[in-house]
Amino acid sequence: MILIQAPFLNLQAILDGLMIGAIFALVAYGMALAWGVMNIINIAQGEFVILGGYITFMVYKLGFSPFFGAPLSFAFLFILGFLLYKLIVHRVVDRDMFISILATFGISIMIRQIMNLIFGSQVETALTGLGTIFLFDHNITIALVKFSSFVIAVAGALGVIYFMKTSKLGRAIRATAQNPRAARILGVDTEKVYAYTYAINAAICGLAGSLVVMTYTIHPYMGLPYTVRSFMIVIVAGLGNIPGVLASGLGLGALEELSAYAFGTEYRIGLVFLFLVIILVYRSKKLAKRREYLK
Amino acid sequence: MTNILEVNNVSKFFGGVRANEEISLNIKKGSIVSLIGPNGSGKTTLFNSIVGTHPIDSGSIKFEEKELSKMLVHEIPPLGLLRTFQQTKIYGQMSCMMNMKISKKVSNSYKRMFDKLPKELDDEAEQILSFVGLYEKRHLRAGELSFGQQKLLELAMALMNEPKMLMLDEPTAGINPTLINGIIDRLIKINDKYKITLFVIEHNMRVVMNLAQHVFCMAHGKMLADGKPEEIKNNKLVIDAYLGAS
Amino acid sequence: MISDKKELIGFLILLFFGIFAPIIAPSYRVQFSELWIFMVFASTWNVQGGKMGYNTFGNIIFFGLGMYVCASTQIAFAFNLSDWTAAGGYKTFVHSIPDYFISLPIGLLFAGIVSTAVALVLGSFMLILRGHYFAIGTLGLGIAAGEFATTVDIWGGGMGMTVPVWPKIDGQDLELFFGVGMDFFFYLTFILFLFTFFTLKWLYSTRFGLILTAIRDNEDKAEAMGIPTMRYKVTGWLFSAFFMGLAGGLFGNINGYIEPTEVAFNGATFGVYMVLMTILGGKGTLWGPIIGAILFQLFKEFFWTYFLGWQLVALGFLIVIIVVFFPEGIMGWLRERRPEWFGEIIDKKARLAQVKININD
Numbered sequence: 016m017i018l019i020q021a022p023f024l025n026l027q028a029i030l031d032g033l034m035i036g037a038i039f040a041l042v043a044y045g046m047a048l049a050w051g052v053m054n055i056i057n058i059a060q061g062e063f064v065i066l067g068g069y070i071t072f073m074v075y076k077l078g079f080s081p082f083f084g085a086p087l088s089f090a091f092l093f094i095l096g097f098l099l100y101k102l103i104v105h106r107v108v109d110r111d112m113f114i115s116i117l118a119t120f121g122i123s124i125m126i127r128q129i130m131n132l133i134f135g136s137q138v139e140t141a142l143t144g145l146g147t148i149f150l151f152d153h154n155i156t157i158a159l160v161k162f163s164s165f166v167i168a169v170a171g172a173l174g175v176i177y178f179m180k181t182s183k184l185g186r187a188i189r190a191t192a193q194n195p196r197a198a199r200i201l202g203v204d205t206e207k208v209y210a211y212t213y214a215i216n217a218a219i220c221g222l223a224g225s226l227v228v229m230t231y232t233i234h235p236y237m238g239l240p241y242t243v244r245s246f247m248i249v250i251v252a253g254l255g256n257i258p259g260v261l262a263s264g265l266g267l268g269a270l271e272e273l274s275a276y277a278f279g280t281e282y283r284i285g286l287v288f289l290f291l292v293i294i295l296v297y298r299s300k301k302l303a304k305r306r307e308y309l310k
Numbered sequence: 311m312t313n314i315l316e317v318n319n320v321s322k323f324f325g326g327v328r329a330n331e332e333i334s335l336n337i338k339k340g341s342i343v344s345l346i347g348p349n350g351s352g353k354t355t356l357f358n359s360i361v362g363t364h365p366i367d368s369g370s371i372k373f374e375e376k377e378l379s380k381m382l383v384h385e386i387p388p389l390g391l392l393r394t395f396q397q398t399k400i401y402g403q404m405s406c407m408m409n410m411k412i413s414k415k416v417s418n419s420y421k422r423m424f425d426k427l428p429k430e431l432d433d434e435a436e437q438i439l440s441f442v443g444l445y446e447k448r449h450l451r452a453g454e455l456s457f458g459q460q461k462l463l464e465l466a467m468a469l470m471n472e473p474k475m476l477m478l479d480e481p482t483a484g485i486n487p488t489l490i491n492g493i494i495d496r497l498i499k500i501n502d503k504y505k506i507t508l509f510v511i512e513h514n515m516r517v518v519m520n521l522a523q524h525v526f527c528m529a530h531g532k533m534l535a536d537g538k539p540e541e542i543k544n545n546k547l548v549i550d551a552y553l554g555a556s
Numbered sequence: 557m558i559s560d561k562k563e564l565i566g567f568l569i570l571l572f573f574g575i576f577a578p579i580i581a582p583s584y585r586v587q588f589s590e591l592w593i594f595m596v597f598a599s600t601w602n603v604q605g606g607k608m609g610y611n612t613f614g615n616i617i618f619f620g621l622g623m624y625v626c627a628s629t630q631i632a633f634a635f636n637l638s639d640w641t642a643a644g645g646y647k648t649f650v651h652s653i654p655d656y657f658i659s660l661p662i663g664l665l666f667a668g669i670v671s672t673a674v675a676l677v678l679g680s681f682m683l684i685l686r687g688h689y690f691a692i693g694t695l696g697l698g699i700a701a702g703e704f705a706t707t708v709d710i711w712g713g714g715m716g717m718t719v720p721v722w723p724k725i726d727g728q729d730l731e732l733f734f735g736v737g738m739d740f741f742f743y744l745t746f747i748l749f750l751f752t753f754f755t756l757k758w759l760y761s762t763r764f765g766l767i768l769t770a771i772r773d774n775e776d777k778a779e780a781m782g783i784p785t786m787r788y789k790v791t792g793w794l795f796s797a798f799f800m801g802l803a804g805g806l807f808g809n810i811n812g813y814i815e816p817t818e819v820a821f822n823g824a825t826f827g828v829y830m831v832l833m834t835i836l837g838g839k840g841t842l843w844g845p846i847i848g849a850i851l852f853q854l855f856k857e858f859f860w861t862y863f864l865g866w867q868l869v870a871l872g873f874l875i876v877i878i879v880v881f882f883p884e885g886i887m888g889w890l891r892e893r894r895p896e897w898f899g900e901i902i903d904k905k906a907r908l909a910q911v912k913i914n915i916n917d
Contacts, residue, residue: 056688106880112688113611117835117879120828124872132865239699239824246692285703291696292682299684306364306383309689361780387782399780401773404766412766418784423791424762446909459911471781492913 023154028272034161035230036268037168038223040261042241043248044172045219051254052192052212053108055115059099059123060245061238063217066126067092067224068233069134075141081229082143085167088221096217100210108209123238131235140232164226171222172261175215188212240287247291250298250309314339314475314507315360315391320369320379322352322359329355331531333369337475337524342501342508344522346515346542348552351528353511354396357477361386361393373475388415390474394481396511398460402453406444406463409452410435413467435470442466442496443489458484462493469500475507476500482517494520519543527551562897566843574746578739585738589810591853592745596752596803597830598837598845600796603756605831606839607765608792609772614682614694616827617701618800619807620820621674622667624711626805627719627814629666633659638710645718645813653723653730664805671801672794679790686775695823702821716815719808741810748806752799757842759795768792769840825868828875836878838887847886 042064049057057063070091071084099122107115145159179185191198191208199205223241227233248267252259270290275283299309315337322330329352337343345353359366362383371378373391401409411431416422439448442462447455452463461484468476481497482490494517500506512518518525519539526536529551535542542548577588597619604610631640634655643649651659678697685693706714722729722737729736734743759765767788770778778785808814829852837848855874859867882889890897 056692103876103880110883113691114879114883116611116688116691117831118876121872121875121879124824124828124875125869126872128866128868128872132869243692243696243699250689281707282704285700285707288696288700288703292693292700295685295689295693295696296681299689300681303684304365306362308684308686310687363780382779384779384782384784387780392782393780395777395780399774399777401770401777403773404769408766408769412763412770413781415782416763418782418787420787420791423764423767423788424759426762427766443911443913446905446912447907450907454907462911467781486911489911489913496913 023151024276025273027155028276029269030155030157031161032269032272033265034165034268035272036265037165037172038226038230038264039241039244039248039268040264041168041172041223041226042220043245043252043260043264044175044257045216045223046242046245047249047252047254047257047260048188048212048219049216050249052188053104053209054112055104055108055119056112056246057213057216058116058119058242059126059238060216060220061241061243062123062126062130063092063096063220063238064224064227064241065233065235065238066095066130067221068228069130069139069224070221071225072134072139072141072228072233075228080143081141081225084141084228085222085225088225089218090221092221092224093214093218097210097214099217100213104213105206105209123242127235127238134235136235138232138234139228141228143229158230161230164230168223168226171219175219176257184208184211240284243288243291247294251294311338311340313337314374315509316370316372317356317360318370318372320356320359320371321367322355322364323367328531330359330366333528333533335526335533335536337507337509340501340505340507341523342497342510342521344518344525344539345509345511345528346513346518346525346548347528347534350530351551352531353528354479355531356528357393357479357511360477361391387471387473390472391477392468392471392473392475393477394461394464394468394479396479396483398457398464400452400455400460400463400467402451404452406439406448406450406452406455406466407432407435409463409467410439410448410470413470415471438466438469439463441469443492456484458486458489461485465496469504469506473506475509477509477511479511480513481510482512482514490514490517493517497521515543563843566846570846574743574750578735578742585742586810587853587857589738589742589745589806591849592742592749593803593807594829594833594849594853595749595846596745596799597826598833598849599752599756599842600799601830602834602839602841602845603759603768603792603796606834606841606844607760607768607772608789610683610686610789611688611691611831612694613691613823613827613831614678614698615796615800615830616698616821616823617678618671618675618797619804619826620701620705620816620822622671622801622804623808623814623820624705624804625670625801626660626663626667627717627808628711629663630656630659630720630809633662641710641712641717646721647718651720651723653725656720656723659720660809664802667801667805668798669801671797671804675793675797676790679793683786683789683793695827698821698823698827702817702823705816705821708816711814711816714816716813716819718813719811721812738810741806745803745806745810748799748802751802753842753846755795755799760842764788764791772840825871828871832875832878834885835883836885838885838890841887844885844887851886 042060046057046060049055067088070088071081074084074087075081103118103122107118143160147159148157150157179189187203187208191203191205195205244267248260248263252263271283271287274286302308313336317333317335320330320333333356347353358364360371360378362378362381366379373389376389378386411427414431436445436448439445442465444459444462444466455463461481465481482493485493497508501508522539525539525542527534527542527548534551535545535547578585601615604612628637631637634651635649640649682693705711711717724730732740767783771785771788775785811819814820833848833852834845836851837846838844859870863870
């Protein structure tokens with residue numbers, strides 16, 4: 016089988032996978048944040064990523080290096096996330112989770128279609144002009160842009176984690192995640208916390224998107240796979256398990272690359288969704304042995 | 311007098327917590343038995359263990375000679391064993407009458423699952439609701455009932471299912487004290503007239519004294535003592551357990 | 557349900573349009589056919605989403621599958637399927653009149669059967685999932701189905717395939733008693749809707765219907781009362797799958813061509829429509845999905861005509877508005893205003909009545 020016969024190709028796939036996995040992990044961390052603090056599953060997660068990509072793409076189109084787009088994407092999505100919270104999301108936070116799923120689904124459709132109208136439906140990428148390094152006698156190629164996006168993604172994740180641990184807002188967010196009622200009683204403005212959490216999540220996605228457009232491609236309809244990937248990562252790792260989320264993100268990236276390599280790239284997206292189902296069913300069956308179910 | 315329920319060395323651990331440790335008890339058919347013990351002693355866990363809400367870690371549970379510990383939750387009520395919940399579980403958006411009608415014990419075979427609900431079911435439901443005092447509220451949505459009223463509805467639903475044995479988790483908690491005598495009377499009647507064995511978790515000692523023929527006391531996950539109500543009332547271990555000395 | 561007289565009026569209105577629409581509004585035949593299909597979408601989604609409380613994004617799978625199976629059967633009846641797809645479909649092969657009218661019902665039958673069989677398999681593990689896990693899991697399945705369909709070459713892969721075209725005599729469309737192809741399928745879809753409506757009406761009147769709502773209200777309690785919930789959950793999905801399969805088969809024929817992600821397994825439009833329509837009309841009721849489908853089709857035609865280009869943005873916006881402000885839908889709003897129409901007796905006396913236990917009973 017192909018996987019066994021070509022060790023370098025496998026290694027290549029794994030390396031590429033880890034590098035893109037860092038981006039997945041970043042997006043998953045954002046989703047875990049929104050989910051853990053506000054108990055909403057943000058279906059628009061992927062659309063935030065793609066939108067972030069388009070912002071950076073526009074920067075690139077204006078003649079600048081896409082790397083300057085990263086902070087811009089971050090800031091733009093932060094503001095957008097904040098606005099969306101104040102306009103729509105705050106109305107669904109306390110309700111049935113399906114309501115929040117549907118509401119964010121509606122938001123995702125709107126963003127997706129607006130992007131389609133503004134940017135068109137062709138696939139885009141932003142060139143960074145970074146080269147490639149070759150290892151093992153040209154058997155392994157590492158695109159420097161992929162490597163740098165890996166570094167930025169990891170740095171971004173660590174940055175947000177550090178912010179969460181040390182800043183006043185970060186601690187307020189963590190307190191609210193553990194017990195919103197208690198936090199409220201102790202004087203934490205939960206509405207503010209929720210708004211900033213959603214905004215930070217959007218910003219993280221924006222940053223991830225800028226990395227995606229640099230290293231791969233974007234397209235208005237490519238959002239949902241990112242949403243699904245982050246959902247998968249969160250349920251595999253568990254909501255509060257940050258190192259787990261990061262590790263699972265990397266793992267998923269590697270798994271995806273290997274599968275795309277083994278089965279063919281046209282199956283890639285389908286496989287992502289299939290993995291989701293497999294993970295869910297596997298987890299459920301394991302819990303069912305203890306006569307429990309996924310809550 | 312045969313034993314309708316035999317619990318033998320049942321243990322259940324949650325992580326490091328020994329919720330049930332080597333619990334053994336037997337309940338005679340047709341009796342009224344009470345399970346008491348301070349909060350956290352593992353009473354509800356034992357109930358959950360018996361009816362299959364979670365698997366047990368060791369031991370055996372026999373209901374009328376049938377082993378329950380490997381069965382799934384929905385396989386146990388057809389055998390004639392039902393339980394009610396401490397935090398009431400009812401069908402909130404459906405009316406009390408519908409709650410009752412769906413509780414009737416019927417076949418779930420593919421042939422029978424599409425049967426229409428017979429008219430006689432209404433009469434039976436009304437009769438039982440009247441028995442527990444909920445007749446006037448029978449058309450209200452179950453979710454609109456107060457906590458205590460929901461407890462009565464749960465009891466009524468259980469009776470509708472014609473059980474041989476009923477496990478009640480704090481049936482009088484949340485009930486208006488003026489009604490408790492009525493409830494005690496009802497429970498005695500259920501046992502006496504319909505020959506339903508009762509296994510009741512209770513915190514209200516007055517209820518225990520007036521209702522139970524035999525009492526089991528748990529503490530810290532273990533069976534502490536058992537005997538007639540009067541004996542248990544004066545048992546030093548039991549008193550210490552409640553007052554927190556042990 | 558609303559009182560029988562109101563239901564009868566509503567039904568007669570539907571029946572009127574179901575019989576006369578191709579005559580009084582022939583240019584809207586396709587929209588009406590779509591409306592009947594939407595009613596089937598919403599009514600079947602309601603079995604899981606409204607009555608049972610299991611929000612599914614996966615019912616589209618049965619629609620798409622039915623579409624492909626029906627068309628494949630119709631084609632394979634007279635020709636070789638891969639030849640058809642490779643050579644451009646009906647441009648190269650034309651069904652004879654007997655072939656067309658025999659293969660169609662067989663195709664529909666297979667569509668229903670295959671969809672139901674797939675639901676049986678999928679349900680056996682998907683219906684173990686609950687709440688948002690079920691929702692997102694079925695979303696994943698629905699999209700995966702579309703993605704994998706693009707790799708099936710015999711179905712035309714990503715390009716899709718055409719369906720058999722309405723037979724012609726001497727270059728003119730064959731005219732039956734009630735009209736030509738579009739009229740024929742209008743009536744077929746209306747009949748499908750009637751079939752679905754009466755089956756579900758019957759289903760809800762049985763114990764099965766009550767168990768669905770019991771599962772929605774408290775699945776743990778239902779199990780604790782001895783109900784083997786899995787059996788009911790899966791059987792419910794079989795009903796939905798069957799009608800969705802038939803709907804898919806008919807829709808493929810109306811649309812003229814089948815494309816995997818845009819037509820057959822379009823989770824982003826059809827998959828969402830069925831949820832939206834049911835919520836808009838009022839989930840959990842028999843008529844809610846129907847009212848929702850009518851309103852939605854009106855909105856859709858309005859948006860597509862006046863907001864062309866922005867219609868999907870408007871759709872997303874509509875979802876947000878409905879979900880945030882009208883989650884109970886039209887029927888829910890009606891229920892607040894006129895509870896007696898729903899058999900709910902708001903007896904002030906009952907509300908205030910104390911529990912009375914007569915010790916002498």
